[in-house]
Amino acid sequence: MVGFVNKTKLTEQEIDDIVIADADELNQWESPVFMQPDVPTTISIPFSLAVRAQFFAGLHKKHSMEEWLQTIIQERVDFEETAYATLKQTVLS
Numbered sequence: 001m002v003g004f005v006n007k008t009k010l011t012e013q014e015i016d017d018i019v020i021a022d023a024d025e026l027n028q029w030e031s032p033v034f035m036q037p038d039v040p041t042t043i044s045i046p047f048s049l050a051v052r053a054q055f056f057a058g059l060h061k062k063h064s065m066e067e068w069l070q071t072i073i074q075e076r077v078d079f080e081e082t083a084y085a086t087l088k089q090t091v092l093s
Helices: 012-022 047-059 065-092
Strands: none
Touching: 047 065
């Protein structure tokens, strides 16, 4: 990595400069992440939970319970990613 800067926050330009300087250094990069294409999957939930989810999907004017659950899961994953990024930034600074 290009010279470590001893300050708590780097500017966007400083970050860009470090990334550009290290772009050709393969040992500076994590191994690639391979993703599967978006294909639907099936999960099992108890019937009583499915009934409750169906009720709330209707309250939220979703066409299906699956659509509502996908929205809820996406919102939660976004929240968790933000929380994780914030924690990671706090620990690293």
